Amino acid sequence: MVMAAAAMAAKALTDTEQSPEGRLGTLLDAYGRIQAAHGPASPLSFGEFRTLLQGDLSRLLPGRVPADELDGVRLISPDGYFDEDFFDLEIEQRVVLRALAKTTHAGRPASTRNLEAEMDQDRVFTALRKRMDQDAYVHGRSSLIRVPAGSDAELRRLNLPSSVAEFYRPIAFDAVWDRWWFACPVCRWPMKVTVHGTRARRTGSVRCFHRPHAAWGAAYSFKLPDAGRPPVLALLSRPVKPSGAEAVLFPDLSGPVPEPLPVEGHKALSRGVWRWTTVPGLVEIALFDALSLRGLPVELWPELDAYDLRVTAGPDGAEFRIDVKDYTSAILLAKKVQADGGDRGGAEWLVVPDYRASSLELLGTVAGEFGMKSAAASGLGQLICKKAGVAWQ
Numbered sequence: 001m002v003m004a005a006a007a008m009a010a011k012a013l014t015d016t017e018q019s020p021e022g023r024l025g026t027l028l029d030a031y032g033r034i035q036a037a038h039g040p041a042s043p044l045s046f047g048e049f050r051t052l053l054q055g056d057l058s059r060l061l062p063g064r065v066p067a068d069e070l071d072g073v074r075l076i077s078p079d080g081y082f083d084e085d086f087f088d089l090e091i092e093q094r095v096v097l098r099a100l101a102k103t104t105h106a107g108r109p110a111s112t113r114n115l116e117a118e119m120d121q122d123r124v125f126t127a128l129r130k131r132m133d134q135d136a137y138v139h140g141r142s143s144l145i146r147v148p149a150g151s152d153a154e155l156r157r158l159n160l161p162s163s164v165a166e167f168y169r170p171i172a173f174d175a176v177w178d179r180w181w182f183a184c185p186v187c188r189w190p191m192k193v194t195v196h197g198t199r200a201r202r203t204g205s206v207r208c209f210h211r212p213h214a215a216w217g218a219a220y221s222f223k224l225p226d227a228g229r230p231p232v233l234a235l236l237s238r239p240v241k242p243s244g245a246e247a248v249l250f251p252d253l254s255g256p257v258p259e260p261l262p263v264e265g266h267k268a269l270s271r272g273v274w275r276w277t278t279v280p281g282l283v284e285i286a287l288f289d290a291l292s293l294r295g296l297p298v299e300l301w302p303e304l305d306a307y308d309l310r311v312t313a314g315p316d317g318a319e320f321r322i323d324v325k326d327y328t329s330a331i332l333l334a335k336k337v338q339a340d341g342g343d344r345g346g347a348e349w350l351v352v353p354d355y356r357a358s359s360l361e362l363l364g365t366v367a368g369e370f371g372m373k374s375a376a377a378s379g380l381g382q383l384i385c386k387k388a389g390v391a392w393q
């Protein structure tokens with residue numbers, strides 16, 4: 001309850017596109033909800049509430065709620081913008097609650113708030129499976145991963161059933177400057193556009209909504225151009241390609257800076273489908289491509305997505321059944337594994353993107369309780385290749 005209300009308030013506080021009256025209304029509504037959570041014994045003044053919103057989220061929680069890993073999570077970044085990780089954390093929490101509700105047949109979702117993103121993700125999977133045809137499923141899901149945005153003509157060429165194609169929508173306003181948008185060089189989805197500073201000193205900033213992509217180099221600045229002209233992006237810092245085993249799956253970011261693309265005549269996947277299909281899918285596909293290239297038999301999403309990848313390796317035909325998960329919060333992913341009692345589809349490997357390798361210590365213990373092993377994508381690729389007697393690098 002506090003998380004949802006605080007997210008609402010933080011967005012209202014930072015979203016300059018909304019009317020001041022609308023922003024104040026949302027802020028007061030959220031304040032009321034947080035006061036209710038705190039209870040009459042520990043009142044919170046409106047001033048304190050506003051200050052806390054810009055700091056550590058854990059400090060907003062009532063004293064009796066353990067702050068867990070919310071320690072250090074900020075809703076508003078130091079330069080005054082809504083923090084995108086929060087979008088992930090909120091959905092991840094709901095996924096865990098739902099998994100728990102499913103296993104216990106009790107309890108209800110945490111809030112009845114219509115969370116469009118989460119519903120889109122459920123609906124797109126139903127639409128992909130509708131024909132019960134493995135090839136159509138693989139074609140559909142690969143398309144959502146490889147082409148999360150494009151021109152109307154490009155998207156038509158994907159030849160997707162209309163129940164899947166409907167998840168391509170007009171480019172969202174927070175990814176648009178004037179009438180232009182920019183595709184992330186890692187995921188190809190529209191990047192977030194913001195303008196900082198006041199009057200003559202205003203500069204633009206463009207970065208992927210997925211923090212690890214921005215950290216890899218999908219982050220740019222631009223000088224505000226003359227009216228009617230498109231902005232020209234400048235790299236903030238040159239991406240550093242990892243060395244060793246991790247270099248294999250690392251995307252090629254050596255190309256030129258993203259070109260401005262017109263909003264008109266282009267569409268992009270809804271945010272939920274991009275975040276929960278495209279983003280983890282990039283790792284699934286990179287692993288699939290790398291292992292196929294090395295001559296290993298690999299299948300994507302076998303049995304209409306029982307799990308993500310099946311690889312056979314070595315003289316004894318050992319099978320690797322892999323599930324890829326990209327959660328911003330390692331604790332919530334661990335809780336999800338616990339709530340599901342391991343992997344329901346029969347995967348034995350829980351794989352995280354290389355940029356989440358730090359979560360393996362925690363995940364390894366929890367996955368182990370259910371007979372699963374865990375690894376980062378490159379680590380597992382290397383292990384499979386060793387088993388098959390081929391070189392990973």
Ligand SMILES: [Zn+2]
Nearest residue numbers: 184187208213
């Ligand atoms: Zn991206």
